[in-house]
Amino acid sequence: xxxxxxxxxxxxxxxxxxxxxxxxxxxxxxxxxxxxxxxxxxxxxxxxxxxxxxxxxxxxxxxxxxxxxxxxxxxxxxxxxxxxxxxxxxxxxxxxxxxxxxxxxxxxxxxxxxxxxxxxxxxxxxxxxxxxxxxxxxxxxxxxxxxxxxxxxxxxxxxxxxxxxxxxxxxxxxxxxxxxxxxxxxxxxxxxxxxxxxxxxxxxxxxxxxxxxxxxxxxxxxxxxxxxxxxxxxxxxxxxxxxxxxxxx
Ligand code: PGA
Numbered sequence: 001x002x003x004x005x006x007x008x009x010x011x012x013x014x015x016x017x018x019x020x021x022x023x024x025x026x027x028x029x030x031x032x033x034x035x036x037x038x039x040x041x042x043x044x045x046x047x048x049x050x051x052x053x054x055x056x057x058x059x060x061x062x063x064x065x066x067x068x069x070x071x072x073x074x075x076x077x078x079x080x081x082x083x084x085x086x087x088x089x090x091x092x093x094x095x096x097x098x099x100x101x102x103x104x105x106x107x108x109x110x111x112x113x114x115x116x117x118x119x120x121x122x123x124x125x126x127x128x129x130x131x132x133x134x135x136x137x138x139x140x141x142x143x144x145x146x147x148x149x150x151x152x153x154x155x156x157x158x159x160x161x162x163x164x165x166x167x168x169x170x171x172x173x174x175x176x177x178x179x180x181x182x183x184x185x186x187x188x189x190x191x192x193x194x195x196x197x198x199x200x201x202x203x204x205x206x207x208x209x210x211x212x213x214x215x216x217x218x219x220x221x222x223x224x225x226x227x228x229x230x231x232x233x234x235x236x237x238x239x240x241x242x243x244x245x246x247x248x249x
Contacts, residue, residue: 002203004034004219005159005226006243007122008233009062009090009207014041019051024236026055033247034226038233039090039122042076049085060088060122063096066109068116078110078117088120090228092148094165104147112150115157122159122205122228123148125186129166138185145189153194155201160186161228167208169230176221179206183223212241219249 010018022038029036039060040048049059061081068077081089091114092107107123114121125144127137145160162182167173174182183204191199206218207228218224226246232238 002155002201002225004246004249005037005203005205006034006239006246007037007039007060007088007090007159007161007205007226007228008239009039009093009228009230010041010044010234011062011095011230012041013234014044016044016047018044018234019047021234021236022048022051022057025239026052026057028236028240029056029243030054032056032243034243036243037088037122039088042081042084045081045084045086058087059085060090060119061086062090062093064089064091064110064113064117064119066106066113068113078113078119082117082119086119088122088159089114090122090124090161092124094124094126094163094168098165104144107148108150111148111158112152115150115152120157120159121153122161123153124161124163124207124228126163126165126168126208132164132166137182141182141186142189145186146193149193153202154198155203159203159205160190161205161207162186163207163228165208169209171209173209173214173218176217179218179224180222183221187223210242212238212245215242215245216249219246 037058064078065075096102111121203225205226205228210227211232
């Protein structure tokens with residue numbers, strides 16, 4: 001049985017004031033039947049980890065550099081995230097791929113760096129609208145996950161998030177059939193590459209405009225083990241409703 005995961009991605013949102021939302025969340029979940037994760041801005045990881053200590057909420061980063069240290073001004077290594085209190089890191093989010101030109105090869109190197117630092121990597125994939133309209137979604141996702149996952153990936157160290165780029169922050173979501181098609185495809189690709197145990201053990205999250213109103217039906221969809229949530233993770237009340245839907249799924 002794969003342990004379900006409700007993951008929040010705060011993106012570039014949140015200063016010290018946002019810790020009150022985190023406190024509300026941690027108070028609501030001293031323990032939980034599902035894994036809960038908040039990927040805060042790097043500047044808050046230290047304080048967020050302290051605030052979340054003793055609760056069911058884990059803290060993660062949103063990106064890391066592939067190297068352990070060195071002359072890379074402005075970058076943050078996986079080891080630094082871990083040192084600040086993170087246990088997860090998002091890798092290869094479409095906003096990193098698009099805004100920073102990150103390739104799947106770079107993402108695989110970052111995932112390896114995350115493993116080396118003892119972090120769980122949440123590796124993202126997803127198609128742009130034109131790719132879907134051209135009928136090339138599965139080809140694109142297949143290539144992205146083949147190239148973005150290191151050979152050493154396993155169920156303890158790796159989570160995959162499928163996030164159609166056109167659904168992120170837009171309020172649009174794919175149909176449940178479209179989500180199931182991609183998730184079933186990713187599952188088959190993972191089993192094919194890593195074998196039954198690892199391939200069936202890696203958790204698959206859906207991301208892109210998940211909110212309290214659509215969470216339950218998404219969580220009832222084939223091979224959906226949880227969600228990566230942007231906007232709706234910023235408010236404890238909204239994210240709690242999504243967590244509760246995942247617990248009930
Ligand atoms: P959204 O973002 O929930 O605001 O659409 C999801 C994500 O980008 O991880």
